Amino acid sequence: xxxxxxxxxxxxxxxxxxxxxxxxxxxxxxxxxxxxxxxxxxxxxxxxxxxxxxxxxxxxxxxxxxxxxxxxxxxxxxxxxxxxxxxxxxxxxxxxxxxxxxxxxxxxxxxxxxxxxxxxxxxxxxxxxxxxxxxxxxxxxxxxxxxxxxxxxxxxxxxxxxxxxxxxxxxxxxxxxxxxxxxxxxxxxxxxxxxxxxxxxxxxxxxxxxxxxxxxxxxxxxxxxxxxxxxxxxxxxxxxxxxxxxxxxxxxxxxxxxxxxxxxxxxxxxxxxxxxxxxxxxxxxxxxxxxxxxxxxxxxxxxxxxxxxxxxxxx
Amino acid sequence: xxxxxxxxxxxxxxxxxxxxxxxxxxxxxxxxxxxxxxxxxxxxxxxxxxxxxxxxxxxxxxxxxxxxxxxxxxxxxxxxxxxxxxxxxxxxxxxxxxxxxxxxxxxxxxxxxxxxxxxxxxxxxxxxxxxxxxxxxxxxxxxxxxxxxxxxxxxxxxxxxxxxxxxxxxxxxxxxxxxxxxxxxxxxxxxxxxxxxxxxxxxxxxxxxxxxxxxxxxxxxxxxxxxxxxxxxxxxxxxxxxxxxxxxxxxxxxxxxxxxxxxxxxxxxxxxxxxxxxxxxxxxxxxxxxxxxxxxxxxxxxxxxxxxxxxxxxx
DNA sequence: GTGAAAGCGCTAACAA
DNA sequence: TTGTTAGCGCTTTCAC
Numbered sequence: 001x002x003x004x005x006x007x008x009x010x011x012x013x014x015x016x017x018x019x020x021x022x023x024x025x026x027x028x029x030x031x032x033x034x035x036x037x038x039x040x041x042x043x044x045x046x047x048x049x050x051x052x053x054x055x056x057x058x059x060x061x062x063x064x065x066x067x068x069x070x071x072x073x074x075x076x077x078x079x080x081x082x083x084x085x086x087x088x089x090x091x092x093x094x095x096x097x098x099x100x101x102x103x104x105x106x107x108x109x110x111x112x113x114x115x116x117x118x119x120x121x122x123x124x125x126x127x128x129x130x131x132x133x134x135x136x137x138x139x140x141x142x143x144x145x146x147x148x149x150x151x152x153x154x155x156x157x158x159x160x161x162x163x164x165x166x167x168x169x170x171x172x173x174x175x176x177x178x179x180x181x182x183x184x185x186x187x188x189x190x191x192x193x194x195x196x197x198x199x200x201x202x203x204x205x206x207x208x209x210x211x212x213x214x215x216x217x218x219x220x221x222x223x224x225x226x227x228x229x230x231x232x233x234x235x236x237x238x239x240x241x242x243x244x245x246x247x248x249x250x251x252x253x254x255x256x257x258x259x260x261x262x263x264x265x266x267x268x269x270x271x272x273x274x275x276x277x278x279x280x281x282x283x284x285x286x287x288x289x290x291x292x293x294x295x296x297x298x299x300x301x302x303x304x305x306x307x308x309x310x311x312x313x314x315x
Numbered sequence: 316x317x318x319x320x321x322x323x324x325x326x327x328x329x330x331x332x333x334x335x336x337x338x339x340x341x342x343x344x345x346x347x348x349x350x351x352x353x354x355x356x357x358x359x360x361x362x363x364x365x366x367x368x369x370x371x372x373x374x375x376x377x378x379x380x381x382x383x384x385x386x387x388x389x390x391x392x393x394x395x396x397x398x399x400x401x402x403x404x405x406x407x408x409x410x411x412x413x414x415x416x417x418x419x420x421x422x423x424x425x426x427x428x429x430x431x432x433x434x435x436x437x438x439x440x441x442x443x444x445x446x447x448x449x450x451x452x453x454x455x456x457x458x459x460x461x462x463x464x465x466x467x468x469x470x471x472x473x474x475x476x477x478x479x480x481x482x483x484x485x486x487x488x489x490x491x492x493x494x495x496x497x498x499x500x501x502x503x504x505x506x507x508x509x510x511x512x513x514x515x516x517x518x519x520x521x522x523x524x525x526x527x528x529x530x531x532x533x534x535x536x537x538x539x540x541x542x543x544x545x546x547x548x549x550x551x552x553x554x555x556x557x558x559x560x561x562x563x564x565x566x567x568x569x570x571x572x573x574x575x576x577x578x579x580x581x582x583x584x585x586x587x588x589x590x591x592x593x594x595x596x597x598x599x600x601x602x603x604x605x606x607x608x609x610x611x612x613x614x615x616x617x618x619x620x621x622x623x624x625x626x627x628x629x630x
Numbered sequence: 631g632t633g634a635a636a637g638c639g640c641t642a643a644c645a646a
Numbered sequence: 647t648t649g650t651t652a653g654c655g656c657t658t659t660c661a662c
Contacts, residue, residue: 001453050429051431062409071395110362116366242587271561
């Protein structure tokens with residue numbers, strides 16, 4: 001299936017390929033020639049090959065996005081933010097989701113590099129760091145979300161502040177014993193829990209009890225065990241909110257009367273359900289990340305966003 | 316910022332570029348030569364340029380996806396399905412969201428064409444049809460979701476069946492007067508409403524009252540007006556579920572006692588909230604759409620999926 | 631088994 | 647204002 005090339009257009013218009021190229025790129029051409037070229041292009045259904053074009057630029061105009069998990073509302077809003085900025089600068093977005101499989105992450109980052117993306121926004125584990133760093137050295141701006149890596153830009157939340165915000169709210173609600181469901185031992189989670197611990201001890205409240213949960217199936221057991229000794233359940237990752245909430249309601253517990261509940265990341269139904277959250281400005285974070293790609297600051301930028309408490313009465 | 320090319324690797328390994336190319340593409344090379352080449356590539360940090368490579372193939376390995384709305388759970392699951400199949404065939408996914416602005420849709424489709432995507436999965440209005448059809452004529456498999464277009468593949472829901480499923484459930488629940496909140500006059504919506512009408516009249520129930528709603532801000536007014544004469548509210552688009560549900564609860568109405576509620580598209584919190592839905596197999600639809608791109612059937616395929624009723628007691 | 635050379639579709643000097 | 651001529655980084659004949 002041979003496609004129409006610049007050569008076909010040139011032949012049809014009776015000019016050289018260079019002239020066609022100029023017309024396409026707003027070069028200096030006589031109006032009459034330009035008209036002929038446009039007519040020929042139109043007639044032949046010419047569609048310029050963006051791939052070939054980017055060979056000359058050395059890289060494509062595409063912004064790469066490697067996301068850990070497409071099903072989480074946080075990442076969704078992040079992508080919306082990225083997409084908004086990308087669209088404004090006429091950059092397509094190449095998206096890859098790793099679905100939390102570490103082997104995939106490095107491969108995805110490498111694929112982005114091979115596609116010579118203009119820049120990369122990623123949320124991935126350490127596995128992919130070396131690749132990303134090499135990309136950065138080759139002049140591809142890389143932004144890592146929710147973590148910091150030496151030499152790369154980063155956009156993240158002040159996770160310790162999120163933890164302290166949680167502690168403050170728990171204290172305000174008169175909660176004494178706090179049970180934490182956390183999702184991993186990644187830095188994000190650890191800092192949130194640390195902030196929470198610190199906030200509680202500053203208020204002379206007892207230290208919380210933490211249960212680390214691998215996947216959603218383990219949530220119910222974890223919640224069951226935490227409920228034995230605590231009057232509030234805190235979830236440090238938005239990904240597990242549904243499961244934790246379900247574990248609570250399945251036991252017939254009402255919030256805030258029977259149990260206090262506080263979780264991370266705002267979502268569409270939180271208002272309806274009256275669930276209090278500590279929210280990340282995920283859309284803004286996405287915008288900022290994409291802006292770093294577009295603006296290419298020379299020194300690695302570390303952008304830290306502040307969390308917000310949205311109290312809805314579940315605690 | 317000059318990047319390492321195949322020529323650099325060749326020079327470093329003391330062979331020709333042709334040989335390096337062969338090594339990279341599993342061509343026939345002596346083992347000792349291959350080893351030298353790999354070593355040189357490794358040493359120089361060589362990363363093959365996927366852009367240049369696809370010039371020869373005539374197109375890239377990327378699968379393009381143009382989505383109307385990234386915030387809807389339906390599209391999200393659809394993307395997950397596409398992504399899964401794409402990853403299995405080593406194709407990156409290029410994503411563009413149009414955020415419901417028609418001007419963007421045609422532009423996005425054109426951009427996909429210019430990037431010579433291997434195939435395109437899209438949900439867009441008629442504006443983009445002519446472009447997509449031209450792409451299909453040029454040998455790019457195009458799959459349209461939730462609509463049919465002559466000459467293109469399509470993956471859609473049996474919308475009339477969804478409407479009839481709703482009618483059947485409403486009848487089972489003893490609902491007599493049905494108020495419909497619909498989101499647009501696109502074929503999808505129209506067919507659902509028609510199916511619902513048909514199902515109701517088959518059961519000798521009065522015809523429903525429909526209010527078309529432009530955006531979420533109009534939902535509350537629409538619901539208010541429908542509540543005057545109806546004992547069940549049906550929402551024919553998942554996009555408005557949150558808003559309709561909020562309008563109901565804001566009036567202190569409990570489901571199913573005070574009002575029956577039934578909506579489209581399953582979502583994570585529906586179980587918790589006890590909301591009955593007519594679900595689309597969105598993930599499967601995404602998979603199937605991507606498979607059509609990968610398999611490139613010669614004749615336009617029309618895949619129609621069947622909806623499922625998930626009764627949770629809200630009706 | 632390997633290299634030289636032509637060419638993919640396009641851009642960017644340099645002349646004319 | 648336009649055409650000629652090199653390339654961009656890679657693949658692919660076609661000889662050796």
